[in-house]
Amino acid sequence: xxxxxxxxxxxxxxxxxxxxxxxxxxxxxxxxxxxxxxxxxxxxxxxxxxxxxxxxxxxxxxxxxxxxxxxxxxxxxxxxxxxxxxxxxxxxxxxxxxxxxxxxxxxxxxxxxxxxxxxxxxxxxxxxxxxxxxxxxxxxxxxxxxxxxxxxxxxxxxxxxxxxxxxxxxxxxxxxxxxxxxxxxxxxxxxxxxxxxxxxxxxxxxxxxxxxxxxxxxxxxxxx
Amino acid sequence: xxxxxxxxxxxxxxxxxxxxxxxxxxxxxxxxxxxxxxxxxxxxxxxxxxxxxxxxxxxxxxxxxxxxxxxxxxxxxxxxxxxxxxxxxxxxxxxxxxxxxxxxxxxxxxxxxxxxxxxxxxxxxxxxxxxxxxxxxxxxxxxxxxxxxxxxxxxxxxxxxxxxxxxxxxxxxxxxxxxxxxxxxxxxxxxxxxxxxxxxxxxxxxxxxxxxxxxxxxxxxxxxxxxxxxxxxxxxxxxxxxxxxxxxxxxxxxxxxxxxxxxxxxxxxxxxxxxxxxxxxxxxxxxxxxxxxxxxxxxxxxxxxxxxxxxxxxxxxxxxxxxxxxxxxxxxxxxxxxxxxxxxxxxxxxxxxxxxxxxxxxxxxxxxxxxxxxxxx
Numbered sequence: 085x086x087x088x089x090x091x092x093x094x095x096x097x098x099x100x101x102x103x104x105x106x107x108x109x110x111x112x113x114x115x116x117x118x119x120x121x122x123x124x125x126x127x128x129x130x131x132x133x134x135x136x137x138x139x140x141x142x143x144x145x146x147x148x149x150x151x152x153x154x155x156x157x158x159x160x161x162x163x164x165x166x167x168x169x170x171x172x173x174x175x176x177x178x179x180x181x182x183x184x185x186x187x188x189x190x191x192x193x194x195x196x197x198x199x200x201x202x203x204x205x206x207x208x209x210x211x212x213x214x215x216x217x218x219x220x221x222x223x224x225x226x227x228x229x230x231x232x233x234x235x236x237x238x239x240x241x242x243x244x245x246x247x248x249x250x251x252x253x254x255x256x257x258x259x260x261x262x263x264x265x266x267x268x269x270x271x272x273x274x275x276x277x278x279x280x281x282x283x284x285x286x287x288x289x290x291x292x293x294x295x296x297x298x299x300x301x302x303x304x305x306x307x308x
Numbered sequence: 309x310x311x312x313x314x315x316x317x318x319x320x321x322x323x324x325x326x327x328x329x330x331x332x333x334x335x336x337x338x339x340x341x342x343x344x345x346x347x348x349x350x351x352x353x354x355x356x357x358x359x360x361x362x363x364x365x366x367x368x369x370x371x372x373x374x375x376x377x378x379x380x381x382x383x384x385x386x387x388x389x390x391x392x393x394x395x396x397x398x399x400x401x402x403x404x405x406x407x408x409x410x411x412x413x414x415x416x417x418x419x420x421x422x423x424x425x426x427x428x429x430x431x432x433x434x435x436x437x438x439x440x441x442x443x444x445x446x447x448x449x450x451x452x453x454x455x456x457x458x459x460x461x462x463x464x465x466x467x468x469x470x471x472x473x474x475x476x477x478x479x480x481x482x483x484x485x486x487x488x489x490x491x492x493x494x495x496x497x498x499x500x501x502x503x504x505x506x507x508x509x510x511x512x513x514x515x516x517x518x519x520x521x522x523x524x525x526x527x528x529x530x531x532x533x534x535x536x537x538x539x540x541x542x543x544x545x546x547x548x549x550x551x552x553x554x555x556x557x558x559x560x561x562x563x564x565x566x567x568x569x570x571x572x573x574x575x576x577x578x579x580x581x582x583x584x585x586x587x588x589x590x591x592x593x594x595x596x597x598x599x600x601x602x603x604x605x606x607x608x609x610x611x612x613x614x615x616x617x618x619x620x621x622x623x624x625x626x627x628x629x630x631x632x633x634x635x636x637x638x639x640x641x642x643x644x645x646x647x648x649x650x651x652x653x654x655x656x657x658x659x660x661x662x663x664x665x666x667x668x669x670x671x672x673x674x675x676x677x678x679x680x681x682x683x684x685x
Contacts, residue, residue, distance in 0.1 A: 200400040203361050206387040207394040208414025209463060218413070222404045 085279050088255045089263035093240055096171070096259065100178040101236035104186035107179075108231060112190030113216070130187050133180065142248025145177045149249075169251040177249040181242060182235040189234060193227020194220060229297050237290045241283065311335040313371055313467075313499075317364035317379065319353055327353040327523040329364065333516070335372065335467075335499045342514035342531070343503045345546055350523040351503040352397075355469045358501065359394045360387035371467065393465030393498075397472040399456035401444035407431075407455050408440045414463045430458040433492065450481040457489075461496060468493070468500035474509060483579075486512050487668065507549050511535070511587050511667040519543050532587065536634065550592040550636035554669065557586050565666055570633030575608040576664035587667040594663035595637035597627065598656045599647055607658040611635065615653045618644065625649075629657055 115127060133141055149156045149167040160166045167173035197220055205215040221228070243261040250257030252266070260283055267276035312334050319327045327350035333341055343351040356362040357369060360376065363384040369377040377384045387394075402410050411430050415423045431437060434454040444452055453473065460468065473489060474482045490513050493500050502513055510517055511531050518528040519538075527539045535552040538544035555569030565578040567588050574588055596607065604610075613631030620626075625644040627637045635657055639649075649655070 198400065200396050200398065201402060203359075203387070204394065204396060204400040204402070204459075205413070207359050207361070207390075207392055208459070209388045209391065210414060210416070211388060214416075219402060219404070 085275065085282065086258075086260075086263045089258050089260050089279075090282075092171070092255065092257065093259040093261075096174055096178060097236045097239040099175050100182055100239040101186070101232050103175070103179050104182060104235045105228075105232050108183070108186035108190050108235075109228070112187045112194055112231075113220075115187070115191045116194035131184050133182070134184050138181065138242065138244025139248055141181060142177065142245040145180060145245070146249050149173055149176060168249060169253065169257060171250075171256055174246060174250040174257050177245050178239045178242060181245045182238045185238045186231040186235040189227045189231035190224070193224035193230075196227075197223050226297050230294050233290055233294050233297075237287055240287065311372055313358070313369070315357075315367070315369040317357060317367035317369050317377060319357055319362055319364045320366075325350075325523065327357075328525075329354050329357055329367075329369070331518070331525060331528075333499075338497045338499045339515035340493050340500045340502060340513050342510045342517045343501060343520055343525075344507070344510045344514075344517050345505065345520035347505060349520040351505075351520050352471055353523075354520070355394075355471050355501060355503050358467065359392050359469055360385055360390050361394075391463065391466045393460030393463065393468045395456050395460045395468075395470045395473055398476055399444075399452045401452055401455055401459070403444055406441050406443060407436060407447070407458075410444070410455055410459045411462045413459065426462050426464075430462040433461070433495070434458040448481075449477045450485055453477060453485060457492065461492075461498075465498060468496070468498050470500065470502045472503055472505070475504070475506070489513065490668070507535070507547060507589075508665070508667055511552065511589070511669070519546055521546055535589075548591075549589045549665075550638075551588075551590040551634070553588050553590075553633040555586055555588050557582050557584055557666065564661060567664070567666065570631075572611055572632035574659075574664055575661045576666050577662045578666050582666040583668045585669045587669055589665040589667060590635065590659060590663060592626065592636040592638040594659060595629075595635060596658040597629070597637055597639055597643070597647065597649070598658055600654055600656055605658055606660070608661040609657075609659040609664065611657045611659070613655060613657055615649055615651055615655060617651055618649060629655065631657055 111130070115123060115130070146168055147153060149159065151157060151160060151166050156167060167176065201219060201223070202215055205219050206212070210218065241261055242259070243265070246257065246259050246262060250259075252258050252262055260279055264276045264279050264283075267273075267279070312332060315329045315331045317329045319329065343354055345351055353362060357364055357377070364377050364379050366379045368375060368379070371390070374385070375383065376390060402413060405413060408427055411427050412423060415426055418426065431440065434457055436451070436454055436458060439447065439451060439455075444455065447455065453476070457473070474485060477485065486509060493513065502509075504510055504513075514531050516528060517531045517534045518525045519534060520526070521542055527534055527543050532552050532554055534543070535547050535549055538547055544550070553569045555567040555574070557565050557567050559566040560578065560581045563577060563579065565576045565582055567574045567576055567586060569588050576588060600612070611631035613629040613635065616628040616630050616634070618625055618627055620641060623641055624638045625641050627639065627649065629635045629637060637657060
């Protein structure tokens with residue numbers, strides 16, 4: 085097995101999941117609690133990666149972070165090197181690509197929080213921000229865990245976007261899925277099979293965790 | 309400025325429903341204002357506007373010398389700043405917190421000893437000893453209600469708002485907790501607004517009753533006055549209890565209470581000793597009207613009286629009988645014609661003991677008239 089590809093992949097997935105937690109929670113909060121009528125516009129944008137071919141998404145990201153776009157030039161000016169075909173570029177692309185896998189479970193968990201509980205909290209003198217940490221977050225913990233784990237797992241298996249934005253640089257942007265593709269191209273079926281089985285087993289374990297967390301009988305507050 | 313709630317606010321909903329909160333209610337001495345009316349009449353909206361959970365589109369709400377809402381300036385004081393104790397109909401207890409966690413929830417600004425003292429006080433007041441570490445779903449409905457009350461009062465609110473405080477409970481529990489709630493509100497002596505559609509609750513808890521229908525307060529006054537003298541047919545239909553008379557319970561034995569009201573002795577069924585001060589309530593259709601001199605019947609109350617008025621209503625006739633207190637009766641038109649009833653006729657009104665409902669009014673400390681809270685503009 086190509087351990088450098090596996091370590092790149094896990095680093096990418098962990099970083100992506102962490103960033104998605106930080107930006108996904110406020111975004112999902114807004115989507116769930118705002119009474120803004122044009123909310124559906126943003127909801128649709130968040131869901132786009134679910135239906136777009138990864139190559140299309142990867143293409144636009146590549147153009148957007150390339151040296152000919154203002155964003156790409158700004159990044160290159162500040163950091164000193166362009167984004168495409170770097171690990172950082174890959175993280176940026178992965179965050180966008182896995183956005184719905186984090187934001188949608190977060191938002192649906194927030195949607196299920198009884199609004200009366202929030203109103204009760206406010207009348208007890210607790211601010212909206214504190215209400216979020218004292219009440220909404222604990223009540224939504226299953227959805228939060230689901231979103232983080234799903235975005236992690238989804239990033240593990242990405243292929244098209246990685247190929248478009250990251251290229252295939254050993255130890256930097258070569259991920260497991262690309263490694264498997266390369267091995268198959270070189271007719272190394274045994275190596276490809278091993279890596280594929282590893283990814284399969286890991287993904288299955290992750291999904292087991294997600295479904296277990298969401299089982300009501302396992303409730304986050306165990307019965308005494 | 310006077311210690312009053314003064315509101316002329318209007319809340320409009322996208323559905324087209326409009327709720328007018330036109331109210332002037334004194335806060336001294338602290339009393340209990342009942343918002344009474346059918347569901348959909350806007351009672352809960354009034355409560356939510358007072359709590360700051362709804363913003364009126366028009367008008368202002370003032371509490372003592374504070375402005376709580378001023379639609380013209382686009383201002384609404386956030387609920388956090390109003391210090392009201394709000395209890396939701398379904399209690400809205402935090403499932404993630406224990407009983408003590410729920411009570412302590414709004415006390416974050418206090419020091420630990422102060423907080424513990426407040427929690428202990430609320431636990432004692434609501435008899436929650438032994439339940440401190442339970443989660444809401446491990447509690448019965450009645451216990452949940454008490455936790456919700458404890459949580460609402462722990463922060464020493466300036467105004468208590470209770471939305472249908474007993475409606476989520478089964479009938480026996482409701483009866484049991486009604487007395488406790490009445491005593492609690494008297495003990496706390498904090499101005500309270502209670503929403504209900506249950507006339508027994510209204511009489512048992514309120515010093516002032518405001519009748520709401522179609523988003524407006526149509527009548528406001530002491531309970532007996534409002535229930536006995538509905539301003540119009542709408543209010544009469546809403547209150548549904550035509551005769552409410554204040555009396556003294558002089559004896560209670562074997563489930564039967566003897567009540568003196570308006571110089572008349574009434575026998576009433578009562579599952580427990582109602583206490584010395586009561587309202588006796590009689591539905592007009594439970595009154596049997598007989599000509600004088602009819603032989604004894606199984607009904608325990610035979611009141612001699614004079615008919616004051618006869619008002620035909622389609623197939624029925626509504627009678628006002630003076631039998632020491634004004635008593636309403638409805639009988640069929642045919643019966644009225646057979647008995648040749650008219651104003652001035654002397655009759656006997658027969659009422660079964662089970663049709664006389666007693667509502668305790670202990671500690672009400674107010675007789676009709678002395679606490680007319682009608683807004684005087």
